[in-house]
Amino acid sequence: MSRFGLGDLEHLVLLAFVRLGDESYGVPILDEITTRTGRPVSRAAVYIALRRLEAKGLLRSRLGEATPERGGRAKRYFRITRAGLRQLHVSREALVKMWDHIDARLERGRS
């Protein structure tokens, strides 16, 4: 794991949590990423990212109640931890620093 610590998808997932606020579970996260980025993401990749983030201590989870519209199956709710928020800041800072003064040149490169 790098010092900046977040893979692309992990970054997206954490941001989705911040956007959705407080507690969330798989479906809203998937929806948020898909609608925001406008691109489909791999379901398995998202669930694996959730596990990995939890393993890193950036997310915490609990098993929710079973609901009928889910065929009587329980949800797993995740919540971003303090460490998760801190990690987001670290990553953002690193990215911003790296992006500093780049935009103009990138635009030129594009045209």
Next chain:
Amino acid sequence: VTRPPALAMRWLERSLHPDERDELIGDLQEQFERRVALEGQSQARRWYWRQTFGLVWGFTRARRDVISTSHDRRLGRWAVSNVALDWTYAWRSLRASRSFALVAVLTLTLGIGLSTAVFSLVEGVLLAPLPYPDPDRLLRLAEIAPPTNFQSRMAAMGDRADRSSVSDVAIGAWIATTRTLESITPISTNGANVRTPHGVEQVDGAEVGSAFFAMLGVRPVLGRLLVDADGNGNAAPAAVLSERFWRASFDARPDIVGSSVTIEDHAYTIVGIAPEVTFPETGVAVWTAGHWQWPAIGPRRMFSVRLDVIARLRRESTLDQARAEGAGVMKRIALADPAFADGTVPIATARVRTLRDDLTAPVHGALVTLMVGMVLVLAAAGVNLASLLLARSTARRREVAVRLALGAARWRLVRPLLFEQGLLAASGAVAGAVVAWWILRSLPLVAPPDLPRLSEIHFSVVSLVFAAGGSLAIGLIPGLWPTWHFRGVRLRHLVATRVGDDGRVGSGDRTRRTLVVTQVALAATLLVGAALIGRTLVALLEVNPGYDPRGVLTFQVALPDGWGRQAGREGRFFDGLIARLEQNPDVAVAGASATLPLLQVGFAGSFAIVGRPKPQTPDETPVAIRNAITPGYLKAVGTHILRGRDFTSSDSNTAEKVAIVDEALVQAYFPAEDPLGQHIGWSAGRVFTVVGVAESAHQGPVSTPVQPTLYMAAAQLPDILAFNAYTGGVAVRTKSDPINVVPFVRTAARELEPDAPIYNVMRLEDRLNRTFTGPRFYAIALGLFAILALSTAILGVYGVLAYLVERRRVEFGVRRALGAGERQIGWLVLSESLRLSGAGLGVGLAAAASAAGLMRSLLFGVRPVDPLTFAGAAGLILLVAAGAAWYPSRRALRVDPSEALRME
């Protein structure tokens, strides 16, 4: 009602870990219902399937990555339970114990590789049917003369090493009376000078019965093959060329069919091109139809033509009927001979066997020996694997006890072991296949020259599967047994930290000992086999061949047939050639001879000793190989004159006729007299005075006995006896490597006589060495087997002793504390080693003694049950066992008494 596809859901349920099943399937369901509302049921169901695939695939892959790269064990919880994962675990666990894996895979690789190669060989040579239609009805006929018979004595000296020919009388009688054989065809092979667009070439030719090709079911590549009409005495002479010869020497020209070719000064019409026929030998380039006259049955003659004969059995007849018929033919021939009436002439026997059995008979014993060796090696590999696995499962005892106590299913405990062994077997099989492939590929280089059907040996996948399965099965059962049958789950197993301190000799212990005893037994058996072959090789190398092959070049000359009609033509040619050769400063001496050592061409003939009564029966007639030589020949090959003198240039046609006899002849016919000055001969005008005695030289391989030989000066013999009947050979003794003079020899011969090509140019040493290839091959094969088995036995003995020392640490400590010296402790370990290997030795040597008879045909100069060899093998095994005990006994000595007591 909107429901997700039941099958997809069930798949998810099965493949997802229980911890995440609810969450993932629930989430999917939630979204599925939304989709149904949005885009309809069928679209949504399709979406559900896609998601299912994505999940299962994604998780499987992720799990694999996580397991091999992640440091975070917690992630393992999401493992999807599937087969790929089991393989991953197996791989990991083997990587964790590398030395075990290495030894196991190495054992399997060598075991599987060697045995696959051997089995492929045996399958190709012994088991596979001949490449002809209906091959089991192809027979080989042979007339086996009784051993005392004059004919068989002559044959034993003569050109055919294999005496499976039939006399012309018997062929005629057989053809005339058979009811069980569809067709019978004689075959006579010999060299033939063929005029090709590139000059005269000496090739192998075969004169065959006209039914030959039809009998083998061979189809022409071009034109036609021989038919019945060609066998007719007044048919136009027809020749069939082999495809290879046609391509190499006639540039594959299709218009060759119908044109004329000159073979041995006779014109033949080329009627067709035949594909490769591997019988009677590979490499026959020209087939012609033989026109034979079969003499009527009558009193036996001194000489008769003998030919190889093959036949095809009628569909409605059996082999036994054909045999009975053959015996009948022999009896009729014998009854027609007046000599038979008084019962003094033993009757010949007919041997009728399938062509395949006949081809493989000479190597049958060798291949069966190899096969037995292979099974032993496979067993050794399996047993080694078993003991390795046993050691591993013993090390897991504690873990198994805990897991069983906590309620694990036996199947769950055994399952990873199964995958582990599957992985071992797969690696062993793959590497073994490579080894086998490599061995088979290099086989043509090392195979004994008498191995038939070499071209039909192919890599056998069946045998690979068989070998891998066999060694695995032997390893699997003892390897899994302890885990599967684990009993005695006691608390003490859970708290015990030391190996085996439950203080009793468990069943694992007994199994372990049995395995080691088996290993030693296998090693002992193979060691005896290898030692016997090794001693055979040494014995063969120690035989004095009767000539000195170092620095000698030999070659043959294909003399044109027409020379026989020109008096002195051949003699002039050889004199000229030898004179030219001796001008080269590298050539010490050169000589020509009617036959060369190891070419198995010799002319055996009877002779009389002047002054002795005429023998009453043919069987009492003196017989010897007659060889006509030029004065330099004996010096060139290095055969010493023991008494008297060698031939000189003054032994000319006009001088007194002289002969040199060899020691074998002296022993046979002049045991008490001085042979020098005796007169021997076979007809008026052919009487020779013996002027010298030469050492006996083996004309064939050194394993065959020397035959009485009579040398005569070529200059004193009419050409017909000197060289014409036989393709002459020339021996050249050189001062450096004989190969250096080859270009010179070729040029000299071509310049002297373009119509007499030289061929078979070879160092005499190489020719001799080639006869050792067979024994060397079997010695190497069995030696490898023995080394493999011996090393597994060493490992086995070592393993058991190390285990024993570990288990008896406390005991050793106590003994030390009570005053036992180093020697006593060392002896405890050593004696255990000797006990185990002694038991194995007993079994192994007994097995070797009973199986040694198999090897009889392979042995020379050593008896199958040779006390010295057996003692040597036993000594080596005991020595090795003692060596294996050394390190464990050091460890036993290092046990600190006070520490051991504290442990107690």
